[in-house]
Ligand code: HEM
């Protein structure tokens with residue numbers, strides 16, 4: 001290199017590529033972030049005995065179940081898109097990444113329907129602490145979904161250019177993130193929609 | 204370029220992109236630079252600027268405490284009527300000043316210096332690599348600071364003023380406090396985001412980018428400390444972010460998470476069921492570890508400086524590393540000591556009291572090891588060394604006052620008095636800032652390629668050290684006398700009248716202390732051009748950064764291939780001509796056999812005095 005500087009880059013000492021290692025660490029910070037919310041939820045439940053059971057039924061578990069299916073499927077298509085990029089099968093990579101993106105959009109649209117349904121019933125974060133927790137946690141989860149959409153659009157867009165998209169490592173890192181977003185929802189779904197809903201007797 | 208092994212997810216992407224960077228525009232090179240050295244300078248510059256902003260706020264506070272009811276000199280007539288009347292500080296403005304002084308100092312000065320500046324300056328150079336694992340992310344983590352500052356300060360330009368609920372920003376006041384408080388929440392969120400990105404970067408860099416041959420236990424203590432600090436920041440800061448997000452909901456969407464049941468003020472629609480103390484738990488879950496985020500890096504810096512200028516290995520290197528880990532771990536289970544008075548089950552209070560007192564053990568290990576490092580060393584009282592010594596001395600005072608407050612029964616009396624203010628400043632100014640000054644002085648020649656003027660450095664040190672103690676030591680006495688913190692006029696309380704003279708004395712010392720800091724900045728700025736050119740290794744130290752030219756080469760740092768052969772503290776080896784053996788020096792044949800035998804036996808290549816625990 002110019003200026004007489006040496007390139008000192010070498011194989012990552014841990015054997016894990018920087019991006020993947022960084023994403024794992026970042027996910028650790030994300031776990032702490034959502035832990036703060038879950039702790040709040042627990043405290044609110046204890047401070048307001050009976051409130052959650054009384055008020056939770058107004059949430060639509062049907063819509064949430066649909067979203068759960070959508071999000072889990074998008075995790076699967078995400079994994080398949082990585083697999084196909086590894087195999088250099090561009091067409092299928094685009095197909096599966098596109099499906100993942102579609103899943104993310106469907107999730108947000110369903111979320112939008114859900115939220116506007118709540119607003120129509122005059123349910124807002126002001127209603128009570130249960131709904132405050134609900135909007136807080138599903139809201140920040142939704143922001144994380146948006147955060148996944150941005151790089152997906154970028155990668156997909158780039159894969160249609162002449163140069164194409166070949167960086168398997170990056171898609172893999174995005175996949176890690178996407179599975180995490182999925183995982184958070186796997187916690188949110190039963191907690192908000194099933195656990196406190198007395199009409200669902202199995203819980 | 205061929206030699207580069209690009210990992211699939213390398214920030215710079217494909218090798219050829221690298222080449223274009225030589226035609227960097229001015230903007231890429233100096234403003235949106237991804238070079239860790241430039242980013243370090245940016246953190247340094249912005250933090251020193253805010254040091255003066257925060258310092259000016261402190262002097263406004265001090266003026267009012269010493270001369271309540273008297274017009275502020277010089278600036279009194281320039282400030283808006285919202286803050287002063289006839290130049291006299293109004294109580295509301297006083298509260299904005301206490302809040303903003305602390306917020307600026309903690310979020311825009313000490314954290315950026317201890318973590319942003321040292322992390323960027325030291326980690327890549329000391330582990331012998333060309334840059335961070337994620338240079339672009341690194342750039343972002345700096346560029347989140349200006350918007351943070353903007354949001355913190357913008358309240359001053361609004362009619363309701365800046366945040367005034369204290370840097371701890373407890374609800375319900377912070378929820379109904381108005382515009383400045385809303386913006387404060389957003390500003391600190393930005394700082395937190397910057398910390399998180401930085402932490403991810405530092406951890407990945409230390410784990411993945413160490414020079415060939417460098418084992419974890421060959422790293423200088425500065426790098427160890429920054430590494431553990433990054434882990435603290437990675438696990439703690441997100442909880443603050445969550446706390447602020449919830450506060451944000453209360454402020455903007457009236458969710459009353461943190462509003463006590465049945466509390467009616469203004470037109471806030473309180474829907475009941477809130478828990479104000481929950482805010483404090485989440486806040487201190489971050490903010491106690493945060494005090495160690497501000498302290499651990501400079502503990503590392505001080506260890507390196509003390510070893511270099513006593514020409515001795517750090518006493519008990521491994522014990523030092525484990526003590527850092529112990530402090531970090533314990534730091535997460537003591538937060539309740541800030542809340543003895545907030546309403547806590549006494550049994551829980553006792554638990555927090557015990558865990559807090561236990562922190563004194565690793566802290567004492569570190570202190571005794573510093574003394575052990577100094578013991579019978581051949582000490583040079585250079586400017587960095589003086590600052591490092593001052594760090595050790597004042598940290599001991601601050602640690603001891605901490606033990607007082609950790610005892611719940613004693614804290615019931617001392618809490619929210621000037622005793623706390625004295626403690627804070629002994630650990631944050633005396634501890635963190637002296638350690639930071641030590642580091643700035645120590646690495647200035649490496650970063651800027653010039654030496655600073657020694658005489659002015661000495662003058663700055665002595666003025667700072669003397670007037671620091673004169674300013675803050677008497678605050679212990681004020682606190683014991685019952686002088687509350689965050690009151691704008693002590694003279695309205697009869698029992699505080701006898702302290703008026705002491706308050707005046709403190710203020711005079713504080714003004715001198717503040718102006719003495721100009722010497723530091725002027726000396727730094729003048730030395731850019733006028734300083735003597737620095738050699739590669741002006742302090743004859745051992746760690747890898749001193750193998751690089753001063754200043755290090757453009758984007759890439761080192762001009763020779765680099766390997767680490769041993770630990771960083773090989774000073775005064777018996778039977779050697781030179782009193783130091785740098786990490787990058789190839790061992791002679793006979794030595795290398797010895798070395799590998801030693802390593803096989805599990806030692807870390809320490810010289811006499813190492814690992815002595
Ligand atoms: C042996 C070590 C330490 C102990 C036992 C200790 C203990 C305490 C305790 C019990 C309090 C709460 C007092 C009260 O509000 O009533 C406190 C406050 C504080 N400590 Fe420490 N501390 C120690 C070290 C440090 C260090 C190293 C720092 C920073 C570098 C620090 C920064 C602070 C700050 C900023 C506060 C005040 C927070 C506020 O505004 O209320 N402490 N400390």
Ligand SMILES: [Cu+2]
Pocket residue numbers: 490491494537538540541
């Ligand atoms: Cu604490």
